[in-house]
Amino acid sequence: MTSTSPYTSWSGTEQDTINDLLRRAVNDNPERPFLDFLGKIYSVSDIDREACQLANGLKAQGISKGNTVATLLDNSAEAIFIWLAINKLGAVSVPINTAYKGEYLRHQLSDSAATIVIAESDYAERTAEIADGLSEIKTLVYRGDKPNLTDFKHQLLSWDELHSTNTSDPMIEVSPGDLSMLIYTGGTTGPSKGCMVSHNYACNLAQLISEGTGRSKDTVSWTALPLFHLNAVVNVLCDLKAGGRMALYPRFSVSNFWPEIERTGANYTTLLGSMFPMLLTAPENDAEKRCRGQLAIVGGAPFPTKLQEAWKERFGAKHTVCPGFGLTECSLVTSLPLEAETKPDCSGKRNSSFDVRIIDDNGNEVPDGQSGEVIVRPLKPHVMFNGYWKRPEDTLKVMDNMWFHTGDIGKFDEDGFFYFVDRKKDYLRRRGENISSFEVESSFRRHPAIEDIAAHAVLSDMTEDDLKVTIVLRQGETITEEDLCRWSADQMPYFAVPRYIEFRTELPRNPVGRVLKYKLRDEGVTSTTWDREVADIKIQKR
The missing domain is CATH 3.40.50.980 (Rossmann fold)
Known part of the structure; x- marks a missing residue:
């Protein structure tokens, strides 16, 4: 069924x-x-x-x-x-x-x-x-x-x-x-x-997030999430709409987090996935002790149940929430009101804004418990994106059968709870930033020593992805992984500089010549993979 x-x-x-x-x-x-x-x-x-x-x-x-x-x-x-x-x-x-x-x-x-x-x-x-x-x-x-x-x-x-x-x-x-x-x-x-x-998309998303995070006139929210991301912008709308207050901080800092929570009197915060384990593994400080139990609600994604329980135990958070699943094109297509029944590691249920289905490779809806691609269509006006700017062909590509195809894999259980399974697309997410493998590869291809390259994910211990580039050098060219890493730091954003670099004589390809990135992902860190963190190279955030 x-x-x-x-x-x-x-x-x-x-x-x-x-x-x-x-x-x-x-x-x-x-x-x-x-x-x-x-x-x-x-x-x-x-x-x-x-x-x-x-x-x-x-x-x-x-x-x-x-x-x-x-x-x-x-x-x-x-x-x-x-x-x-x-x-x-x-x-x-x-x-x-x-x-x-x-x-x-x-x-x-x-x-x-x-x-x-x-x-x-x-x-x-x-x-x-x-x-x-x-x-x-x-x-x-x-x-x-x-x-x-x-x-x-x-x-x-x-x-x-x-x-x-x-x-x-x-x-x-x-x-x-x-x-x-x-x-x-x-x-x-x-x-x-x-x-x-659209305006209504942003306002509707604010309403869904407010329901999932219990915003009210008594809410004092704190965020250091960058305002060039949709989640931080919508948090402003949530607090305007609910009548609460918000504290904005320039940039996330583990050492300044609890002093800021104490100074502002914040009782709510939203974080990105990698921030949760960072704060849990940080040494205890006096501000943290004084703030125990002050944060009534802590939300963010990904926020696995194991981390949620650890936050409740160490910091006394009353509610820990992962308010739903969505993409920039259609945010929070599944959601979870604050006081609603839930299950471990789920991302809520369908809501009244979106029709969400799970399909197989032939476009057929699959039974409960079976994984497949997540497809979405709106149930209200102006709650999804209006398409890609100046790219009607790209918009049509993701609207097969007039459903938006997310490129993500998920499933619903028999009670209607949604679970994200994996990413079908070739993109990575590192510490809250979406990284384009295409743009990483384009940047590296400008180096004269590089013949071929594949940028791909490696599973991280911080609940998200680490970036690895597997590279084929031109015949006769020599360069060290460290030198290439330092070169890339001058060519691209800090978060797109790879942690791992590996030189090979060729990349795995299918019969039509496409690089088999899933094989590279599965192989992960090999005995010949260079690790920037082991080499103790720091990339400045600039």
């Missing part, structure tokens, strides 16, 4: 926009303290006013409804202000991973067609280095000290120059189906693609 969804009919329920959500929060309680960034407190009205001033500054630079604006910003109050400002104009926010540089950065800036890029000073310099290959860019806005851009040919503005004195709301008409942001995927089989996220 197959436990299909109890929700099968289309329902045009109430829809929302980020702009309306913010306006309601201002109307309900404008002076409510909402955001704590390193001890500086902003009320809801403070945030709205800053967003209005920046929106009017963007408007003066020619930004209007439907335009894209790219940002490379560290976690800060200003990063929230500018995102909301972009949306106030009906424009589309394109938050880019701050570790990106070179071809990684050029591709996303070019693909998004952003005419304005807003960046921290250091990242502005990276942008200027590739600006000649970006025909759309007209203005670069820097935050912080003025960067040294001697050859930059476009308009250069400071953050203060963008910040208008006009505090009025532009009041641009925005509908729930209008685009709010482009969130770029890891680019598993080609260049990374921009997922088109």
